[in-house]
Amino acid sequence: MSVNTEEELNRLVHQAIDSRLPGIGVEQRVLEHARERITREPAPRITWMPLGRGVGGAFIALAVIALLGGALGLTLSLRNHSTSTPAKTALPILPTSPPATPPVVVPPTAAPSTALVFTPTAVSFATASDGWTIGQVCNPSTCALAVYRTTDAGTRWMPVHFSAKVDLGNATLNIRAASSADVWIWGASDGHGLLVATHNGGVSWQSMAVGNALVADVELAQGTAWAVTTCSIPKPCTATLFSQPVGGGAWSDLGALPAAVGAPIDNNSTIPLAQLVRIGDDAWILDANQQGPALVRSQNNGRTWMSLPLPCTVGATAILGASSPDHVMLACGNEGAFPAPQEVWTSSDGGSKWILRSREGYNSGFSPPAANVGSIDSGGAPIGLAVLSTTTAWMANDREDDLVTHDGGVTWIHAALPPDSFGGGGGAEGIGFVDSQHGWTFVPGGIWTTSDGGTTWHLLPGITVPAA
Amino acid sequence: MTSLEGRSGAVDVVPSRDAEADAFEAELRPLLQEAVRLATGMLLSAVEAEDAVQDACVRAWRRRANRRQGTDLRPWFLGIVANQCREVRRGRWWRVVRSDKPGDSSDAHGDTSALIDLRDAIARLPYRRRLVIVLRYYLDLPFDEVAAAADCSIDAAKALAQRGTADLQRALAGEQR
The missing domain is CATH 1.10.1740.10 (RNA polymerase sigma factor, region 2, helix turn helix motif)
Structure with missing residues (x-):
């Protein structure tokens, strides 16, 4: 097929996209669900004024922020969201003075007007102090990929030279840090797989050729980094597991993935969607590349694999976490209507048998009510899961606060981070912990860390780049 | 206030x-x-x-x-x-x-392979080119409104549309990028 005129292009583009349009009534659904979300939001304690129209209020707010936040950022405590029904009674008059207690709203990043702000798209800490982030710096016309690292828990970030060619408009990148020196960056850019590593703090990078494959995940355990690849229908390949010593060295091919998790991406996607979880010699691969997700486990460092049952509804978002070879947690959700149907399951035998712990919105094919099953007041779909023990786990959601459970997944409490800090839709981009006390979560607007197990979170200073 | x-x-x-x-x-x-x-x-x-x-x-x-x-x-x-x-x-x-509905696939909409190719080519466009192509050729907006929604100048919007169109033409002609 060729397109020779603007009129022809116009006609074909209409035909190509029209068949993908949502059905009748979508506008009303969108409004109803958006309205419900707006109504559920707490009324703003401090409202930020546009520059020039609210200078006084902004100063008051800044003073409060400064008093509460300290030099490195804000400290917010956990709050329990007990309201599952939207509050229909609105405040007749919005407060004009700051509240006496947190939570408070975070001010926009106070970057100098000549500076460009770095937006993280992935973050990984190896220790409480050694962390890396990859993201982009944009001016009004273009965006550039950027990598930074910190060795002082995020007080200062140092730019790292990273020269891989990436099409930012069509890239899905992630990062995993093993130390201040050893880091892996992987993903897909414009339909091509990317897997690069540095073992000298970013002074130099080595690239691993993965052929037609896309790189879905990298995980560390037992002194090795494993990379799991996946394939797409337009570019057939064999989904494979690769291994490299954490300190550097040659990559070795651990062989093809089990068929259950080796199918190519469908639905015209070129975004790799498989998750690797490792605890000692145990490893799980959760394949989300298929319409029907699959889960496999190895108990002998990847030599053999066995298929495990997945209790989630077919087609659901799914994410896996483990705190030991036995204790595994699975969070599933369906994107779509608000609140998104969501479930949390746990297993005490590594994933052979699952117990439903909590859920939300079980009217879309999820299980009916049952005893001893808690409720998740989220509205979002899970996109990050950090399982710290049999009782404690953190979950990042695409539309709402981060959640934490201290009773094995039955009860979930919201972390008190300001709603609009969590991206446009209200959700975090990811979450992780290096131990039971030190963790991070991030949004396009910044990176938050905790050093007390999530009781308080601190917004790290923004990373800014002088404008050219 | x-x-x-x-x-x-x-x-x-x-x-x-x-x-x-x-x-x-x-x-x-x-x-x-x-x-x-x-x-x-x-x-x-x-x-x-x-x-x-x-x-x-x-x-x-x-x-x-x-x-x-x-x-x-x-x-x-x-x-x-x-x-x-x-x-x-x-x-x-x-x-x-997630599929829009069970069994959904590219050809479930009854589209011809040419339209599937075009959709695939649109999906592979860099973000800003795709945005301008969609605003211009799907929403049928004039370039001043394309520029306003895409947060760029009218000249930049025209350039992005030109490059996007060329990308689509190349992709549809079977050229590998």
């Missing part, structure tokens, strides 16, 4: 949150069809488009104070929808690519 007061002039009493939301909803409603079309063109998925527009509505509500007084809501809101679509693509990392 609150943001709403700032937008509506110097008044002492702020309307209730419900009333403000009603007014905001009424302002947004006429733009939703166009917003859904933009999101569908950007994401090529009905489910994700609906999600993105819903999220964009919430984002617009939260940032309503940032809108300059007297400016047109349309390019401002379409810009938010476009940004939301960009974040959806980034946030897909751990998400299953």
